[in-house]
Amino acid sequence: MTESMLELVGVTAGYGRSMVLHDVSLTVASGGGTALMGHNGAGKTTLLRVAVGLLPVRSGKVLLDGEDVTKLRPNARVRRGLGYVPQGQLCFPQMTTLENLQLVTRTRAEIDGVLDTFPALRTLLARRAGLLSGGQRQQLAIARTLLTKPRMLILDEPTEGIQPNVVEDIEQVITDLTRRGDLSVLLVEQHVGFALRATSDYFVLESGRVTASGVGGAGAVEAVRDAMAV
Numbered sequence: 001m002t003e004s005m006l007e008l009v010g011v012t013a014g015y016g017r018s019m020v021l022h023d024v025s026l027t028v029a030s031g032g033g034t035a036l037m038g039h040n041g042a043g044k045t046t047l048l049r050v051a052v053g054l055l056p057v058r059s060g061k062v063l064l065d066g067e068d069v070t071k072l073r074p075n076a077r078v079r080r081g082l083g084y085v086p087q088g089q090l091c092f093p094q095m096t097t098l099e100n101l102q103l104v105t106r107t108r109a110e111i112d113g114v115l116d117t118f119p120a121l122r123t124l125l126a127r128r129a130g131l132l133s134g135g136q137r138q139q140l141a142i143a144r145t146l147l148t149k150p151r152m153l154i155l156d157e158p159t160e161g162i163q164p165n166v167v168e169d170i171e172q173v174i175t176d177l178t179r180r181g182d183l184s185v186l187l188v189e190q191h192v193g194f195a196l197r198a199t200s201d202y203f204v205l206e207s208g209r210v211t212a213s214g215v216g217g218a219g220a221v222e223a224v225r226d227a228m229a230v
């Protein structure tokens with residue numbers, strides 16, 4: 001294991017001729033949690049797509065556990081331990097909760113293991129995923145990705161569109177994941193307070209450029225808000 005689990009080095013990338021990310025460098029420490037914040041349209045999802053391999057770089061590099069994966073397709077990166085939970089609580093709505101999980105593994109012990117992290121899903125195993133609440137679907141989406149046993153987990157706005165009464169549950173699960181130590185987490189999040197509590201360091205992206213970065217925690221809230229106010 002290297003010191004950094006995920007590293008973007010001088011990445012420029014975008015769609016067609018319009019570049020969204022400009023010379024972006026970002027590091028997620030091994031076993032650590034890193035928050036990525038910034039306004040809507042700043043390029044956060046674009047950065048995640050580059051990290052996962054869904055969008056090619058125009059220039060720069062992506063390293064996973066020290067290995068250059070810039071040219072590797074998403075499935076090859078997943079095999080090397082990358083897990084990605086995109087925005088929008090994606091799951092297969094016509095399938096039950098259990099069937100969604102069984103798409104990754106049919107080993108009951110593994111499913112049981114992940115249900116320990118998401119006890120709320122235990123009572124919902126027979127329910128069609130399309131009938132779950134947004135918060136439950138988000139838990140299912142994270143649980144399904146965890147079943148792939150990632151070493152590097154990427155979460156895109158996991159609390160977006162979740163009812164306020166379950167946001168705290170999701171926040172707790174994510175905070176626990178970032179503290180596990182055997183998992184590195186990159187968290188894109190609009191809620192600055194939660195993002196900084198759940199992680200140990202942060203990056204702020206504005207107009208496709210890193211405008212601030214540092215050690216997280218409650219002390220960083222002001223610095224991040226200042227950086228985002230510009």
Ligand SMILES: Nc1ncnc2c1ncn2[C@@H]1O[C@H](COP(=O)(O)OP(=O)(O)OP(=O)(O)O)[C@@H](O)[C@H]1O
Nearest residue numbers: 015016020038039040041042043044045046047087
């Ligand atoms: N598929 C696409 N084709 C062309 N332009 C795109 C595409 N996806 C995103 N963009 C543009 O790239 C820019 C950055 O978008 P991106 O979704 O990465 O931002 P974001 O910081 O994740 O925002 P949000 O918080 O709203 O998800 C925006 O100007 C957006 O319009």
